[in-house]
Amino acid sequence: MACAPSDSDMCEVFSAPIGHLQRLTEQCLDESGDPQNYVYLLQCLLSFKGVESWDRCLESLQTGECEIDCPYCGVNMFIVIGEDRGDIACPECGTAFGVADPIVERWMQ
Template sequence: MDHLCPQLDTAFSASFAALPRLAALASSCGPQDRRWVLLAAGAIMACAPSGDDVFKVFSAPIAHLHRVTDQFLREIGDAENYVYLLQSLLSFEGVEIWDRCLEGLRTGEYEVECPHCGVNMFIVIGEDECFSASDDYSLREVEKVPLQPTASEDLEGLAKRLHDRTLADGQQLVARRLPYLFGRAACPDCGTVFPVADRVTANWTP
């Protein structure tokens, strides 16, 4: 991977040329190795812009990698590997940005900037608390503003698809956090209310 996709954010023509081999490996290796193969292929495809010729030239191995990942997601128990492989699945579909920034669903934290005053904020989507804070909440008591989740029945588009998928796969923790990721937060400093997902994607836009 140091040669194919350095730092997991740079791919080369040789990287994409490895996709047929990775697709073959994904079918022939055991579950533990399969996970690494799919993550490697996903990292490579995350570097390809949607609509890039790569999706046409390597359509067959990409489709195969998608099928294997789709099935593998149904068999994974732990949330950490699930979230990473869910990103790989999106990368094989050409879904940009979200194929890289779902990790906060695993860690329970995103760092964003307030769209109005520019203060750096923590968006915490934890098991017990979901809030925004402009100070390091892990070191001291800080002001916490509760997040406003979107009702599951009101989720739309990719948010709804991800929520339905995680529920179907038995990933309850991830499913519980998605309405907060696609909900709203308020800046503790200036009070501006904004969609969490908009600030997360703004943080990842090249």
């Protein structure tokens, strides 16, 4: 006989409060104007939805930093995401590319 409920049992027991917290977080997310607060709220929302890996992947974005690989030559780069979130040029091969796809690709590994 188990003394503690399993994870799935806990989700069932607390489904109503988790659902309420999820709705409140979505509301706050819609109203957030601060980038760091937005990332924090997005982490919370994903946790409430049971998405663990994306929660961990967003941690670096809270500080505006991310590691990506150049999609052309594969060199690993450390980037700081600021106001300009468009294209960057690889320091190794010089090819310009958008950062969004490489960031998502790295998180999906």
